[in-house]
Amino acid sequence: MSILETRDIHHDFHGLAVLFGIDLAVTEGERRAIIGPNGAGKTTLFNMITGKYIPKKGSVLLDGRDVTKRPVFWRARHGLARSFQITNIFPRQTVFESLRAAVLSKRSIRLNLYRPVTGMTSVNEEVEGLLERIGLQEQRSVQGGLLAYGQQRALEIGLTLALDPRVILLDEPTAGMSSEETRYMVDLVKRLTEGMTLIIIEHDMEVVFGLADTITVLHYGEVLASGPKDEIQQDAKVKEAYLGEGD
Ligand SMILES: Nc1ncnc2c1ncn2[C@@H]1O[C@H](COP(=O)(O)OP(=O)(O)OP(=O)(O)O)[C@@H](O)[C@H]1O
Ligand SMILES: [Mg+2]
Structure with a gap:
């Protein structure tokens, strides 16, 4: 199908x-x-x-x-995720904060739809996983607007992936x-x-x-x-x- x-x-x-x-x-x-x-x-x-x-x-x-x-x-x-223009990065938020907000928004959606799952990885762990996937561990405390061009693209993709599309x-x-x-x-x-x-x-x-x-x-x-x-x-x-x- x-x-x-x-x-x-x-x-x-x-x-x-x-x-x-x-x-x-x-x-x-x-x-x-x-x-x-x-x-x-x-x-x-x-x-x-x-x-x-x-x-x-x-x-x-x-x-x-x-x-x-x-x-x-x-x-x-x-x-259904439309990337990446729609998930504009927040220039003043750090990489970590942006990803955390995305993970939290997904979770609030899921919790409304389903019963909370016990043993769910913590939000921070999930953010760490995303940081690793997009290769921005070292930039975690940098504000989005100060990232290099390619790093901003990586963050945008990370924000999309945080929603498990x-x-x-x-x-x-x-x-x-x-x-x-x-x-x-x-x-x-x-x-x-x-x-x-x-x-x-x-x-x-x-x-x-x-x-x-x-x-x-x-x-x-x-x-x-x-x-x-x-x-x-x-x-x-x-x-x-x-x-x-x-x-
Ligand atoms: N909101 C709108 N109001 C009026 N006409 C529109 C609107 N959006 C698109 N069109 C018209 O519909 C047609 C198709 O436009 P569309 O943007 O879907 O093309 P596209 O294949 O994405 O083109 P491009 O490769 O230039 O992005 C065009 O003639 C365009 O002018
Ligand atoms: Mg077009």
Whole structure:
């Protein structure tokens, strides 16, 4: 069963149609890239998945459950994380404090939903584990705003991971980065999200091929092609419409 699915999603803005029946099915652990020209509807599709906008027609399923009308926070509680822009770091909080706040917010959510679990690791232990995973043990007392660029990215990922997401959505995570920063980011995301379901919108094909196994190509609000990345790379329609290599 798919962990995330969209069925026949249609959307328009003030009568101007931008999505024309998008079917997407992502399995658990899959690494999917969504590519397509500017204005193809990629971000709009993400907004339907996260609940920022409700589609005019069609449905969104999370773990087989229809969540089309569920609000953003409900979906986030159920494991859908939109990173990393949304989890902006707090410039005046230290790395430790930021991660601790994220762990606590997750726990308050979980405690509301389930009965408290005995033997749960302490909040501090969990924060220590996160610090180790993102490699910021030595920066634990540094304020977020004073971290080096790559360390800020690592902290943002840490804040997302603190919520134990099941599906991570990234919209152009390397936009505006230098090629060196991009490479760093790809390595970091790859390492820190191993085994998780990842859906990434990206223009940079190096990032796409570095992070994704499967690709969906959106074109004027429709799915032009979808499949394993090698197949998509060879797809004549895709080459012509998007990669600009029509033969
Ligand atoms: N809130 C909005 N109100 C009106 N029109 C919108 C809105 N959001 C997006 N659009 C329009 O919908 C279309 C799809 O936009 P969208 O942002 O989803 O494209 P995209 O594939 O993410 O493009 P890019 O690669 O440039 O980020 C565009 O024509 C855009 O102008
Ligand atoms: Mg976009």
